[in-house]
Amino acid sequence: MKSRENRLYVTRRRLALSLGALSIVVLVAGCSDPAQEKEYEVPKALCGVEVPADVLDPLLPAGEKVSERSKTASGVKRCYVSVDEKVALSTSIEWYEADTPVAEIAEKTIGADPDDKVTTDKRYSYSGKGGAGLIRCDDSSTIDKDVDGDLYTTVRVGGDDSADSAAVLKAIEAYTTAAPAAGECEVDL
Template identity: 85%
Template sequence: MKSLEKRSYAATGPRRLTVGLGALSFVLLASACSEPADEYEVPQALCGVEVPGDVLDPLLPEGEEVSERTKTASGVKRCYVSVDDKVALSTSIEWYEADTPIAEVAEKTIGADPNDKVTGDKRYSYSDKGGAGLIRCDDSSTIDKDVDGDLYTTVRVGGDDSADAAAVLKAIEAYTNAAPAAGECEVDL
């Protein structure tokens, strides 16, 4: 009978060790998952246009390092926000012919199509991939006299990623409304 007890103990010993190691692994994994995933500080502006970090945070992926670069050419000012050297978000401020419908501007942005949502005032178009907005400049006399058009903004979520459409709308509204205070109405792109 003693030998049976020994076999029973020997048979359950490794199982107890396996269960114990499994529980320890779970605790370590759970504590690792509770650590903040983002090592970088969320930007408070997009290439000089102030946008609150809590508005940008839902559009940016996890990562360790964030950077941005600006490119201006042919009536378009672009801002690229990269996380770990991969473009995660891009924006633009650009001229379009006066009274261009917002859905048409959105159609020309990456990932947007004519069926995206449009706000009731027709100032914004948005989806889970990006959006567009019409900038309202307080003093139109500051705009280049040679330009007969309107300034629009776009926000695009990078690559194959997407975000909550409501979060994209918040971002495009914040970016569009902050653009005049950043001097974008005075700049001849």
């Protein structure tokens, strides 16, 4: 009889310990901070260059407030998108020597690895950190004849975070494609 009572006691004790452990896990999970959400509206443009909000959304972190600022100097136009006053995404439009490989632009401007992905048409280089793209200006008459170069864009994911590389590619493609319509093919950046 003692053996049966002993087994019953051991079984009850294991059940009590398991329920106690489960209760602690549930209690800790319930008391932890809920997952932060985006309390701001995702921008539909980056400093005047239209990019769909659904393309930018995966690259921006949760937070309360979004803001942007632009800076133009020495032929480079930069755009900084901040979430809660911390730069979350930055872009640039700048001139480089003609026929510079896009992977080299990404390496120089965003510290990308030279082995990052490059599209088959060699127009875009990208990774989870950011990417670069070659702008195609439809009207070459808007480009000063003294300029011997190509216009490139970059998108960099802020901080130490990385994003999904496919999301970065969508963003750099959208930004690069929209840049000429925003007047970015002008020499005076």
